[in-house]
Every structure is written in C-alpha cells, then in structure tokens.
Amino acid sequence: MPEIRQNLVTKDWVIIATERAKRPEDFKKREKQKIELPEYESTCPFCPGNEKEMSPDETLRIEKNGKWQVRIIPNKFPALSKTGERIRTVDGIKRKLTGIGLHEVVIETPLHNLTTALLPLEDVRNIIKSYKMRYNEMLKDKRIEMIIIFKNHGEAAGTSLIHPHSQIVATPVVPAQVRERFNDAQKYFDENFECVHCKILSEELKDGSRLVFETKHFVAFIPYAALSPFHLWIYPKRHCSSFGDITEDEISDFAVNLQTTLKKYYYGLDDPDFNYVIRSAPTDLKNLDFFHWYLSIVPRITKTAGFELGSGMFINSSLPENDAKFLRDIKI
C-alpha cells in the first residue's frame, strides 16, 4: 500500500509510491556520457583569459595564489534590470511591477571541467564565502525583498553552460510561495512555541533513519515527505533565519557538509544533474524566531508531469529512508 506523507512545513502531500519503487542503482545515468572535458575552453566566457572580452564587470573576486578562484559578475542576459525604480501598476486584471533587481553569476573555479564534488575543500569554502559577501551587499539595496542563491548543474537542471557556476537573483517582491510558507511557519510557532524547522531537525536527529551526513554545525537528511528521489535538505543546527548571518566557523563546516553530500551523489548516482537552492528569509525580516534558513538539493533524475503540474502534489517513486541509507553508506 502506498503512503501519502505530509510535509510539516509546506503542508504539501507527497505520494510515496512504493509499488513503483526502483533501487537506488536504477537512478544512475543510463548512458554514461563520459566526455572528457578540457580544463580550458577558448569559447567559454567563464574561462580565465576571456574575462575582459566576454563578461561584464565583476562585482566580487576571491583570489588564491595570486589568481582568481571565484569571480561574481552580472549575468550577461539578466532576468531583471539593475537600474530603475520599483513601480507597481494595476489596470483591471493586469497587475505588474517593473522588472528591477539583480542577477549575477558566481564563477566557482577557473577550471572548466571540475564540479563542486571534486574541487579542493578550500575552493568550496570560498564559493560559500562569496555567496555570503554578495548576499549581505545586496541586502543594502532597498528595492530588494528576496535573495535567491541557486545552482543548476547539468542540462536536465536547466543549465546551458558547462563551466562550474551558480547564480544569485535578487527580486523586488517576496514570491507568493515563500510568503505562504512564512505564514505557515509563523502559525506553527504561535501554536507550538517553537520553530517548525528546529522541531524537524531534532526529530530527524532522534529518529536517524533519514540522516545522510552530520557535521559539527550542519545536518544533511532526506525529508520525510521528499518530493522526488534523493531530494535532500542541509539544515544549520543553530537557529538562524538569514543565510547572511552564517559565521566563519559555520562556513568552513558547511563547505565540508555540502561537498561531502555532493560527493555522495557524484559517486553513488554517477554525477547526476541537480539543482540546489538556499532558502533564506525575505530581506526585510531579521532574526526571526519562526524561520530557519537551509539548503535544498533536488537531483533531476525523474521528470515532473501533468499530475504534479495540475495538483502541486508529487509522486515519489523512492522511499526516503532507503535513499538516506544508500547515501549514508557511500563512503568518501
């Protein structure tokens, strides 16, 4: 008998269709596309040497051994315009806002053919450090209400450029979905006198069956109502609502946790395409008791179809406890 599990945070229902379940090994890439990539590609706008000709002015640079290791630049085809005012207009059913905001690209390494799982640990630390620095800089822009840091790895995850990179989009609105989750988390706090995320974290640590990897400050686990196979959350243990408040000590620890988790995917599932996103509080809200920032990883090894689009419910063909055990057992 399948189970329908409810996500305590979002109230979303997920059908855990155990009768359709595959073994974790079945999610490995069918056709290994082991194309050997070069370290440098002359036509790549992110490779060293192409900085001036092909990419606009950088907003941040972290150096290593006298050369850049991380560069952040404005997206050449930004979804939002950097300049302009935030103006709302209503005309009958047509409600709109000027598309202002920031859209930047984080070039994670000078090497064209690497990925987070394979970088030196120090480089991963620098990537997270660069996220924090730009996050806190963007916070100062009064037009911005939300900052979304995310990575698209591989074609199925929506990227067109191979060179390792992530993105930061700062929007002049709080997305409806984010606001709803916030309202729900606040209600949970009002009713239970505790943060729903802290509650989840303590229960997951006690239960243990969905844990993947624990470090001093972070816990990687498969959520009880995971939306899809190997969907995973990394929670900071310290209650904190804004990613921008991550400490130096936590950055180092987060780098270990994130990279180890990504290594487990890389070796266990043969470098699957994935997205990750940092879910942090809207920028106008500080030190919230009821919300906890975290990172969510979604491997793109299955496809969403009409059922998901039409209901917002998901069918997960994999048992979260099995996925967690599989990843836990992969030793790096």
Next chain:
Amino acid sequence: MPEIRQNLVTKDWVIIATERAKRPEDFKKREKQKIELPEYESTCPFCPGNEKEMSPDETLRIEKNGKWQVRIIPNKFPALSKTGERIRTVDGIKRKLTGIGLHEVVIETPLHNLTTALLPLEDVRNIIKSYKMRYNEMLKDKRIEMIIIFKNHGEAAGTSLIHPHSQIVATPVVPAQVRERFNDAQKYFDENFECVHCKILSEELKDGSRLVFETKHFVAFIPYAALSPFHLWIYPKRHCSSFGDITEDEISDFAVNLQTTLKKYYYGLDDPDFNYVIRSAPTDLKNLDFFHWYLSIVPRITKTAGFELGSGMFINSSLPENDAKFLRDIKI
C-alpha cells in the same frame, strides 16, 4: 526593462524577461525526430489485440463501428491503491495517510501513431465524454476528495509510452496548492462579489491581445502572467465549478476548441511535448460561486531550474501577447 506580472488567481509573480526573449520559431524542436511510427506495435500494451494479455480489466469503453475507440483501464503500476480505508496517522513530525485512491489510464485511440491534434473530431469528443463519465463515477467514492485528469505528451512531459493516452488520478486529499487557490478565490469573491475566473475571462475577451481561439462555449487564451512560453488556458464561458457538470453541447464544442488549439501547437511549434490538466473543484464541493473549472496546457519547451524550484517564481522568456498572436495566426 523586464516586467514582473502577477497572476490574479494564484498571486504568483512571473518575470517576463523580454531581453531574453526568443522568437516563437526558436521554440520549434531543434532536431526533428521524425521517426515514422507504425499504426500497430506488437509490444504496446495499449494496442488492439493486446488487451487481455497485457492490461488489467477496463472500467469504461466507448465503441465506434463495432470496435473500441476509447478504453479506460486501471494503471498497471498505480500510484495509489484501489482498495483499503483512508486512515490518518500522526507520530511527531511524521503525518501520513494510507495511499488509497484511483489511478486509471485513458487509451485515446486504437492507433499507436496518432495524437489528439490528428484524430477525427468525433474521437476527441469521445475522449472528453469518457473523462466526464469516469469523473462522475469516481465522485461517488466517499474516500475521494480530488480528481485530476491530465495528459503527458512526449518524453519531456514525463511519459514513457508513445501510444496516445491520458490519465485520471483520484486522491483522498485536497492538495495544499489547490486548497490555497480555493481560499484565495473565495476571498476574491467575498471582496468583489464575482468569480475571479469570470472576471479574467471577461477582461481577456474585451482586451483580445492574449486570445488564441474562441468557440461558442470556450475560450483559449494565454494568461497575462503565463508561467512559461505558450502556457495556455481554455475556459468554459458558462460559470461552473465542476468538470463533471459539462453538458453534451459543451463537450462537442470543447472538442473543437481543444483540438484546434492542439493543432496550432502541432503545426506552429512542430509537435512539442506538452502536459494538459483539467482543474476542477474538490469533489466534496458543488456549484461553487467562486470557482470555475478550466484546462491548462503547458508545452515543455523550456526547463525549470533552481530559481523556480527555490522561489516558486517563474522566468518566462516569451511575451504572452506575442505567443497569443503567433498561435492565433496559425490557420488550420
């Protein structure tokens, strides 16, 4: 300057990134995979002759010229179990429900190599008729709260079987997303004394710039805040909250509207992969003043990435008015 448009029903924001805009022609399939398919495939579980051996007992059949034209059968690998009771359990953060419900497949034609755009109109009418019959039959099951009728066309839309088919899933819960939209629609009604969908429909008819195709009883249009290129809604003109209440006259007209719209996709965008879904009211609610059933089509010609996953906001690289004009101008 890009625009951020708000969907009046869902309150979702969509970034209309005009600077990234492509021409409609650019969305055509890059590599034409014109594989000639046979009318009959001996290994296909939906082809005539394979009924007994390969597919479980049918729940509905519509005949034409003494042979079946539409068959509905239980899904061989159902996401939900047909038998069992609806039992809720809570254990700390673990909230679940027995995975009971119905999951059926609508085999739309005996011919392996056709698609809705190319079927005789009578066959499309029979498909819609079969949806209505099963919908109203499933309504009688007291364990069911929601019935979702949808179609996955093509690999990018999540289907693995080529033979033309759609699916019906009846769930023992109202999905959180559906409930939120309902609450919002009810609030809109309370504040404005009218159905938000009726309002949208009358404004779209007046405006005209996003209309694609109008028949006696139905209107196909690109929503003002379309989530992705060529995202389209077909609304019935008569206010009605349940798809199950569609009349015979409306079924005939809906068949014309749906097929013509799908033909415009087929010829204009070179048979793109797509999902469609019928959004109807939860089954316990009848004759609602504030909700209107409709059909939503999402062509799968772009990919959602980390930004969409992490915010619920979408970036649409296509201007809804341009998409509407492009489809409007395709004469069938």
